[in-house]
Amino acid sequence: MAYDKRQATEEFTRWSRSYDRGVLQPLLFAPSRRALGARLAQRFGSKPFRLLDVGCGTGQFVAEVRDRFPHAEVVALDLVRGMLERGRERWERIGDRVRPVQGDGERLPFVDQTFDVITCANSFHHYPHQDQAIREMQRVLKPGGRLILLDGYRDAPWGWFIYDVCVTAVEGAVLHCSRKRMRHLYHQAGLEMIEQRIHRGPAPFLVSEGRRPVSAIPAPHTANAARATAESQARNRV
Template sequence: MHGLGDVRFFDRVAPLYDRVMPPADGEALVAGLDHATRPIDRLLDVGGGSGRAAAALTGPEIAVVDASLGMLARARNGRGLSGVAGDAGRLPFRDASVDAITIVDAFHHLPDQEAAIREAARVLAPGGALVVREFDPEHPLGRALVAAERAIGMASRFRTPAALAAAFDDAGLDPRIVDRGFGYTVVGIRRGG
């Protein structure tokens, strides 16, 4: 499963995904988005699948970007969201054209995480925020999740909050670790804003 990572799995589970997954943590996303130094009118939910995270947000124009057509169909038909088929490592958007990007519970599935961070930095306008909600592989529940995803054959690659913050800094984003735990939030603000 190279290239687009675990896409085939998500195409298969799309019909059941929202029934088994808890809602996204809207409060954590808003806390992360509050770090932006520009108004958030246009937001991309990258790796947004069925629109679970987008559904937890109100206000901006939101487009769900995902490589799984099955999951995008759920976002469009089940939630009425705008959906764009795309690869996080090659976002189909102009430079500095969006105010915020969220990646919720999906970053570990991206096959080229560095490219995804660079692309997020490219399409964010100065002062815009990249908000990533992820799972800490050093937390006891995180260790169990890592083992479970490996056991079912996923190519997941988890990072600690500090490692993700360092990668954001390398890509020209001002990193902030907003919260820690099994699920954590790291924000990167596009410099120059």
Template structure:
């Protein structure tokens, strides 16, 4: 079956959506993980505490944890089925990786709690993108990296087509999934100009808003302005 559309896009993942994303869509998104290596991990101090907003089934949480064994990660998601899936996937990582139910627009953490904040493919589902980004910045420490990615509403047809070809589905369903991706997923996400407008409202240094090469994805990256809290 094709990936079921959300109506509205802010609807919480059901068990069916959680399974379909993990089994069908995630393999197509995973090759974009190099942006984590380039724009997020190098800016984290040793023993950093990370918030993964909209962590889903923990595909990218898992990747981050594997790259740096010193990191402590909290994954946050509104979907209990996704929290259950993520907890099962990351059970061997012990207390350094934990998951909890939470809303991106109302983070239940004190100011400047985290050394880094990441959100992979989640912002389109937030009830308010502006409020969610403001919350991400609030809980981020000065000089800490922020990385936001999601489907690119302004993606080229060729990039979208190549992306769908990596779905783990029969070939005869690619046309249906391409239409769904364009209309229901990327079509209700953010485009490059939207990302630039959102980034301009954030107090970031080394700001980088760009399309992820060869993928129908867009990213916002940078570091929160200010000196690291560990400095006098």
């Protein structure tokens, strides 16, 4: 049975109740946040930038971004309202420099060329239409902007066992991309692949970083993709 957004919404709504206390926090999520934070520091240093975090969950990563990069303007997007509601105290603490928005990663509620960098960590395997999600991320990146996508590394035997056997047994027919497939998705969307790096450990993961060319022609996307307005963002805001 194909994996769909209804299933993803139900799963993440259920997981939101224990998300911040789960066993994956020390095994995968904390190392993932460190890897993304290091890349942001390398790319931007102390310069201001606009960041969109797709699949933000309860906001742990964007809270760290706000503390580490005080000049960054951050939008945190998640499909599941329950995740955003579980992070309500965090949103209140970090203030107006981070804006939580409920929205669909395959139909981003933002106008073209809005962000300097997009991050997406450990949620991409839940997206039923991964090619469309990547095209949407390309669309809202500024020319020269970066997409940093992190997900489980399944090309080696241990990662294959974790993600293609164990995770799919629990979560259903989710899809962790191989390195080759991820490169294909970036290229298909009009993004230049800059680097792919494997992070080893109990839960290995792959970081893929691409760039929207400065003179790129926008990749094809659905007619509805660019229709987002400030009103829709405000309506979805927590």
